[in-house]
Amino acid sequence: MNNTDTQQKIIDAAIAIFNEDFSAPLEKVAEKAAVTRRTLHRYFKDRNDLVMHCERDMQVKCRKSMSEAMNSSTAPLVQLENMLYAGINCGAKYSFFNKIHSRHEHQHNANNEACAEYDAMYENYKSITLQLQENGQISRHLTVEWILTLFSSVINAAVQAESIGSIARNSVKKFAWYSFSKGIGM
Amino acid sequence: MNNTDTQQKIIDAAIAIFNEDFSAPLEKVAEKAAVTRRTLHRYFKDRNDLVMHCERDMQVKCRKSMSEAMNSSTAPLVQLENMLYAGINCGAKYSFFNKIHSRHEHQHNANNEACAEYDAMYENYKSITLQLQENGQISRHLTVEWILTLFSSVINAAVQAESIGSIARNSVKKFAWYSFSKGIGM
DNA sequence: GACGTATTTCTCAAATATGAGACATGAGTT
């Protein structure tokens, strides 16, 4: 196995584990990644280094998916739908990225690259929402903040449903979009 | 301060902390509860004991709120709305209770009191949902599982929105019910 | 103001988590 593969495998495992339990011992990450703790430490100096790589990875992957969704159309509604699917596709990467940046402990710093990315996503999203509200395509009495919170929540729900496997994989996205779009008054 | 007050204060703090970070050091719980770690240990034998007390507390509180909601009416729709509000009122207690019982690691045991309670809530909820679907009051093409997942997610969203304070406190419940009810095709 | 109880402070031993060196192993390359 290529060494960048291993590194990525560890990062993916870490994101999955830390998303559920941020202070979980690195042993669990190693276990999930099917490597030794010793190997993990060869790739990442320490816990903090690993977390930073996770953040970077999430930032890059989420940005990529989200901008693809944005570019998929000029119609805000289509963009929004594809952004929802993009979030679901990113899975834990999206969930954790959001969680970490909306935590209380996390004090925001616009100079930080990941924070800037989060801001950018937020702004993109906000402008689409406002446009839809102005056009009267979605409810005007909901706040943009609530709509964003709901957006993340529905993605979480979908990701969770997929991982539990309680719902047919191909139905999840349809359900998610149905519930979200109706939920914002479409 | 009464000693049961202190115990409860610690449990509440623990639920809030563990909900966000399950393996967080007990120091953080003590800090949140505004007591010394030494005091915490006088009330709880060890970490596991504390977690068990948290589970028990969540189980009792959630059951109480949920059964009140159930008894508030015989109309499924009113029951459902009040169950949503009940969940939001329980805050982290509801979120964490759900999280813990729907985790992968957690293997379910119907003999366990808390698990039984979770099952009971689930069944209650399920029967209401099915009734509404039969009556044609909500969409029939969504599965009960998805509706439950969405229910929990919307509660999480509301709880989070309240704790962040990004949305006026009295609006949150209205938004949540609006989005949830529309989201299930009402 | 004395008394009992809860809590804090200080301290320390045990348990667990972290990080890394030294060497063995094993798969793939030439």
Added chain:
DNA sequence: AACTCATGTCTCATATTTGAGAAATACGTC
């Protein structure tokens, strides 16, 4: 078969977390 590179194994030092004893202190009550 000799070589390389990634990974595993075994080991150990250090750091952090955990749990509890002992004495000091705060707090309400009588």
